[in-house]
Amino acid sequence: MKGVAAAPGIAIGHAYLFKKVIPVVEAWTLGDDGIGQELERLDRAVAKSEKELNKILAFAQQKIGDAKARIFEAQIMVLQDQVLLDAIRKRIQAEKKNAEYIVNDEIGKYAKLMLAAHDDYMHERAHDVEDLKNRIVRNLQQEKLFSRLDESAVIVAHNLTPADTMILSRNNVLGYATDMGGVTSHAALLSRALKIPAAVGLGEASRSVVTGDLVILDGYSGTITIHPSQESLVAAEQKRERFLEFESKLVELKNLPATTTDGHTVELSANIEFQEEIEYVVVQGSQGIGLYRSESILLDRDDFPSEEEQYREYKKIAGHIYPNRVIMRTFDVGGDKIAPEMAEEANPFLGWRGIRMMLDRPDLFLDQLRAMLRASTRKNIAIMFPMVTTIQEVYKAKEMVEQAKAELQAKKIKFDAKIPVGVMIEVPAAALTAGEIAAEVDFLSIGSNDLTQYLLAIDRGNNLVADLYQELNPVVLRTLKHIIGGGHKHKRWVGICGEMASTPLAVPVLLGLGIDELSVIPSMLPEIKKIIRSISYKDAQELTHKALTFASASEVESIARAFMKSNCPDIPLDDKNNIQ
Numbered sequence: 001m002k003g004v005a006a007a008p009g010i011a012i013g014h015a016y017l018f019k020k021v022i023p024v025v026e027a028w029t030l031g032d033d034g035i036g037q038e039l040e041r042l043d044r045a046v047a048k049s050e051k052e053l054n055k056i057l058a059f060a061q062q063k064i065g066d067a068k069a070r071i072f073e074a075q076i077m078v079l080q081d082q083v084l085l086d087a088i089r090k091r092i093q094a095e096k097k098n099a100e101y102i103v104n105d106e107i108g109k110y111a112k113l114m115l116a117a118h119d120d121y122m123h124e125r126a127h128d129v130e131d132l133k134n135r136i137v138r139n140l141q142q143e144k145l146f147s148r149l150d151e152s153a154v155i156v157a158h159n160l161t162p163a164d165t166m167i168l169s170r171n172n173v174l175g176y177a178t179d180m181g182g183v184t185s186h187a188a189l190l191s192r193a194l195k196i197p198a199a200v201g202l203g204e205a206s207r208s209v210v211t212g213d214l215v216i217l218d219g220y221s222g223t224i225t226i227h228p229s230q231e232s233l234v235a236a237e238q239k240r241e242r243f244l245e246f247e248s249k250l251v252e253l254k255n256l257p258a259t260t261t262d263g264h265t266v267e268l269s270a271n272i273e274f275q276e277e278i279e280y281v282v283v284q285g286s287q288g289i290g291l292y293r294s295e296s297i298l299l300d301r302d303d304f305p306s307e308e309e310q311y312r313e314y315k316k317i318a319g320h321i322y323p324n325r326v327i328m329r330t331f332d333v334g335g336d337k338i339a340p341e342m343a344e345e346a347n348p349f350l351g352w353r354g355i356r357m358m359l360d361r362p363d364l365f366l367d368q369l370r371a372m373l374r375a376s377t378r379k380n381i382a383i384m385f386p387m388v389t390t391i392q393e394v395y396k397a398k399e400m401v402e403q404a405k406a407e408l409q410a411k412k413i414k415f416d417a418k419i420p421v422g423v424m425i426e427v428p429a430a431a432l433t434a435g436e437i438a439a440e441v442d443f444l445s446i447g448s449n450d451l452t453q454y455l456l457a458i459d460r461g462n463n464l465v466a467d468l469y470q471e472l473n474p475v476v477l478r479t480l481k482h483i484i485g486g487g488h489k490h491k492r493w494v495g496i497c498g499e500m501a502s503t504p505l506a507v508p509v510l511l512g513l514g515i516d517e518l519s520v521i522p523s524m525l526p527e528i529k530k531i532i533r534s535i536s537y538k539d540a541q542e543l544t545h546k547a548l549t550f551a552s553a554s555e556v557e558s559i560a561r562a563f564m565k566s567n568c569p570d571i572p573l574d575d576k577n578n579i580q
Contacts, residue, residue: 009197011175264537290519354387435486448498512544
């Protein structure tokens with residue numbers, strides 16, 4: 001069964017089907033003399049819930065550190081929210097209903113609102129709220145939670161909350177496999193911190209497994225194999241040993257530069273969405289943040305954050321990654337990204353999104369630009385505009401930056417007066433005019449996901465045509481060559497922050513094209529550095545020169561695969577060009 005790779009590693013063992021009993025909530029009417037007792041019962045349940053979460057918090061701090069344990073601090077803060085608790089108490093008194101009914105209904109409202117959003121991150125936070133609600137209800141009903149295993153096991157569940165993940169980790173857990181969840185789920189983040197292999201979003205795993213089944217959980221490919229053959233078991237063991245050896249060597253590369261065997265160095269950085277990812281990025285050996293998706297701060301709210309709220313967030317990120325640089329992309333909403341105030345569009349990918357929206361909303365744009373400028377006093381922030389189509393949009397966006405600077409100067413607020421400003425090249429029109437755009441900015445960064453999609457007229461989310469989405473299509477490569485050439489003509493550095501930068505087979509080709517920076521998925525950073533340090537720049541240039549003469553992606557893949565096999569034999573690739 002195929003899902004999402006959430007935490008690396010391979011687990012082979014017997015499954016334990018973790019079925020969490022959801023408390024049944026019934027309503028009953030209280031007598032006038034029972035209201036006081038019900039309020040006391042509520043207070044005891046809330047206090048017990050807080051005590052439990054404080055224990056889990058202390059355990060998490062000890063095991064994974066303060067930063068990642070803050071997940072539980074957030075739940076404790078909700079429990080201490082007097083506005084919420086007063087609303088529950090008032091409803092018990094006014095409606096004369098039992099505490100578990102009111103708790104279930106009142107806190108459940110927030111979870112339903114989050115689930116109604118068209119956004120995976122919001123859905124994950126809804127599960128966290130639901131978990132907190134169920135904890136209070138269970139304590140009202142004085143139910144006990146299961147937390148002990150008799151032997152080591154691969155935990156298979158429909159979903160795992162952060163608390164489940166931590167509590168179960170006190171046992172000898174070999175791995176986690178869940179039907180629900182994505183790479184940004186708290187369970188996924190905690191699995192990575194705990195160094196326990198995990199695959200999430202498997203769909204039907206909990207309905208296909210019974211406790212005791214032998215399984216193989218592959219956290220590299222995001223798969224679980226149930227009742228594996230002897231051949232599959234041997235292959236999994238070999239893969240596990242190969243990766244353990246491979247990863248032990250990668251640790252040695254952490255503090256080494258991304259330099260080819262003949263001395264050509266590129267910058268290797270990481271893409272992030274959340275502040276919590278920075279610690280992991282640093283551990284992986286990143287030279288900085290090549291793409292911070294600022295729209296992530298919109299995900300758990302129904303309005304745009306104020307300048308002050310944004311400033312605090314950006315300042316934390318810049319401080320955590322200092323002295324390395326962080327490139328902050330201005331809000332890129334629209335397309336597959338939902339944000340407050342957005343109208344429904346028939347074709348949002350070709351609609352009101354990215355820089356188009358921000359130029360139409362100068363109030364929001366100036367709030368964000370001022371916040372980024374205020375956070376730039378340590379001179380390690382760069383600003384980047386997404387979804388640029390024309391040079392006129394660049395002019396207007398730069399004017400907005402100057403206006404934001406002038407407003408801060410008038411208030412005598414400090415900022416980096418020479419803050420670098422760049423543009424994402426992800427629209428064919430911008431790719432064709434890359435030279436003209438480069439003359440107006442400090443750097444270019446290629447968004448290969450959208451650029452490939454628009455160049456080939458392929459919706460990669462559409463299974464009917466997804467196979468036609470080809471990053472190594474010669475048309476894409478020739479376009480990248482044109483963009484890089486346009487940037488270099490004006491002595492601007494050119495990076496790439498799309499998924500292509502994290503595709504092992506594409507890395508030698510990108511180097512050969514003359515790319516200056518690769519910003520990759522954090523978990524792939526050591527492997528990409530290993531590839532760069534295993535090849536020569538001269539050989540990569542020759543590979544790319546040959547690739548540009550071909551007419552099909554399959555021909556390019558064939559010579560790139562042969563190149564990898566010859567130069568990086570210890571990095572095996574599967575038939576999808578991912579590290580095997």
